[in-house]
Amino acid sequence: MAFTKTTTTGYGTRVGNSLKGMVVGLILFVVATGALFWNERRSVRTAEAIAETQTVTESIPDVSKVDTGLNGKVIHASARADTKDQLTDDEFGVSGAVAIALNRKVEYYQYEEKATKKSKDNLGGSETTTTTYTYDAKWVSKPIDSSQFEDPQYKGKNKVLATVEEKKQYAKDVSFGGYKLPPFLIAEIRGSEAAEVKLSSAQREALKTKAGVDAQVNVNGNVVYFGKNSSAPEIGDVRVTLTKVMPAEISLIAKVNGSTFEEYVAKNGNTFSRVNMGTVSKEKMFQEAQDENDLITWIIRGVGALLVIIGLRAMLGLVPTLLKVVPFLSSVADVGITLVCFIGGLAWSFLIIAIAWLFYRPIIGVPLLIVSVAGIVWLRSLAKKKKAAALAPPVPVNETVNPPQ
Numbered sequence: 001m002a003f004t005k006t007t008t009t010g011y012g013t014r015v016g017n018s019l020k021g022m023v024v025g026l027i028l029f030v031v032a033t034g035a036l037f038w039n040e041r042r043s044v045r046t047a048e049a050i051a052e053t054q055t056v057t058e059s060i061p062d063v064s065k066v067d068t069g070l071n072g073k074v075i076h077a078s079a080r081a082d083t084k085d086q087l088t089d090d091e092f093g094v095s096g097a098v099a100i101a102l103n104r105k106v107e108y109y110q111y112e113e114k115a116t117k118k119s120k121d122n123l124g125g126s127e128t129t130t131t132t133y134t135y136d137a138k139w140v141s142k143p144i145d146s147s148q149f150e151d152p153q154y155k156g157k158n159k160v161l162a163t164v165e166e167k168k169q170y171a172k173d174v175s176f177g178g179y180k181l182p183p184f185l186i187a188e189i190r191g192s193e194a195a196e197v198k199l200s201s202a203q204r205e206a207l208k209t210k211a212g213v214d215a216q217v218n219v220n221g222n223v224v225y226f227g228k229n230s231s232a233p234e235i236g237d238v239r240v241t242l243t244k245v246m247p248a249e250i251s252l253i254a255k256v257n258g259s260t261f262e263e264y265v266a267k268n269g270n271t272f273s274r275v276n277m278g279t280v281s282k283e284k285m286f287q288e289a290q291d292e293n294d295l296i297t298w299i300i301r302g303v304g305a306l307l308v309i310i311g312l313r314a315m316l317g318l319v320p321t322l323l324k325v326v327p328f329l330s331s332v333a334d335v336g337i338t339l340v341c342f343i344g345g346l347a348w349s350f351l352i353i354a355i356a357w358l359f360y361r362p363i364i365g366v367p368l369l370i371v372s373v374a375g376i377v378w379l380r381s382l383a384k385k386k387k388a389a390a391l392a393p394p395v396p397v398n399e400t401v402n403p404p405q
Contacts, residue, residue, distance in 0.1 A: 003133045003151035011125025011324060018321040025314025032307035033352055039304065040356035043297040047290065049270035054286045056264075057253055063177035070256045074264045076282040078251040081181060081189055085171035091206070092224050092240055093199035099244035100174055100189050104167040107139040109227075109237040110158050113149050121327035137235060159236040161226040162211040176252065180260045188275035189250060194222035195242040211238075251280040301353065309345030313338060 009017075053074060060070065060077045087102040088095045094102065112135065119129045133150045146158035174181040174189075197219055199207070207217045211226050218225045227237030254261035254273040263271040276285055316337050323330040350371060 003153070005131045005133070005150055007129050007131070008122075009127045009129065014125065014127060014321055014324060015318070018318040021314045021317050025311045025317070027311075028307055029311030029315065032304050032311055033348070035300065036304040036308070036349055036352045037356045039297060039300040040353055040360060043293060044360040045268050045270050046293045048268055049266035049272050050286060050289050050293065052266045052268075053253070053264050053272040054282075057282060057286075059282050063179060065178040066259045071258060072256065074253065074255045076251070076253045076285065077177070078249065078279040079177040080247060081174055081176055081186075081250045082247040083171040083174045085173055087169050087171060087244070089167070089169075089195075089242060091203070092242060093197045093203050093219070094195050094242055095198070097195055097244050099195075099246055100171050100186060100191075100248075101245035102169040102195060103192075103243045103245075104164075105241045105243070106164045106166050107141060107239050107241070108143050108160050109137060109233045109235055109239075110140050110144040110160075111135050111137055111146055111149070111154050111235060112140065112144060113146075113151075113154070115150075121324055121330060123325070123327065125324040127324070137233075139233075139239070157235060160238060161215050161236050162207070162238050164238060164240055176250070176261075178259070179256075182260050182262065184263070185252060185254065185261060185273065185275055189245055189248065190277055191245040191248055192243045193246055195244045197222050197224060197242055199224070249278055251276045251278065251285060253282070253285055301349070305346060305349035308349050309341055312341040312345050312348075316341060 057074045057076050058070075060067075060075045063075075063077045063079050081100060083100055084098065086096045087099050088097065089102060089104060092104065114134050114136070116132045116134070117129055118132075119127055121127055131150075135149070135151065135154045143160045143163070144158050146154060147156055149155040149157075170183065170186050174186050199217070199219055204217055207224070207226070208215055211217065215226055216228055218227075218230065220230055222242045223230070224240040224242070225237070226239070227234060230237075230239065252261070252273070252275050253264075255264040261273070263273045265271050272289075274285055274289055276288070319337060320330045320334040323333050351373070354371075
């Protein structure tokens, strides 16, 4: 059942909030601008490191034995990542698991509050906001504090039977043919299989004590469940899922250091190494690395441009707020300012990207800079035309005189 709360904000408070928003908007604008510039530098340096690494990488068909002639070289090879290490989780009944990694994932069944707001401007500048709160029970990664929930029916209802720490363990001795993998490459090996969970009587009692005298602890496959029934969870129930990463065929690109590996350090200072699951060619691994770099670059560009627009909108938010005394005028100004901020934010983002590329890739940066400047000039000319149209005197309408009959 939804809970509704209605509040009214006075005109003076709204103006004050807009002034604060201008400061926040300025900070957001500056930070987003810096992030856009930094992202281009990061992207170019990463691409350079990938390209440089590719030129010095040698594919090795057999790494079953350590080859001293490869020391100091960057190699691409495929082999089985194997281990004899046994990983244990004594608290949750996992023992003797021969695996590369052992993971403990913890989830809590909690109420989650969601708020939906609808605002209405009033004549005189005040604002009436109706907020509808809804509550759903779901599995989450951390307990939710319900003491601040708005609905009295759900306030303070969340609880947990036990607080459990998530945990990741890695094998220390993982072989790759005749070589030994370092921790940073071991952590890159993927996979997920159910770990075998066998709780002893002592372990079960210890978990019951942790959860409380009346708590029930059940095991369902690789899941340890705190609660009465895993098929019908209740608020406060906790489930702990235990999985392992098994030995598997992998492909890697890294610099040989004796009988192990390290990251390759490019001339620009960036480092590179990579692990792919299965047997993957050198060309595909480098292409995937570049594709990932491109994807990250575009994501940061998109987020950066959006934050620039939001920052500009917050900086200019005082104008429509001052006009809130007449909601119609405020709405018109709001639409106009939002449009200007959108176009201006995009133009500014392109400009910053273009300036960054002038430093790092001038061949592409120059035309991008021209497009950005053209967009800003177009905006200024559009603003001038609107201003001239607003100030121009009305055109007289010629009256038609009927000729005498």
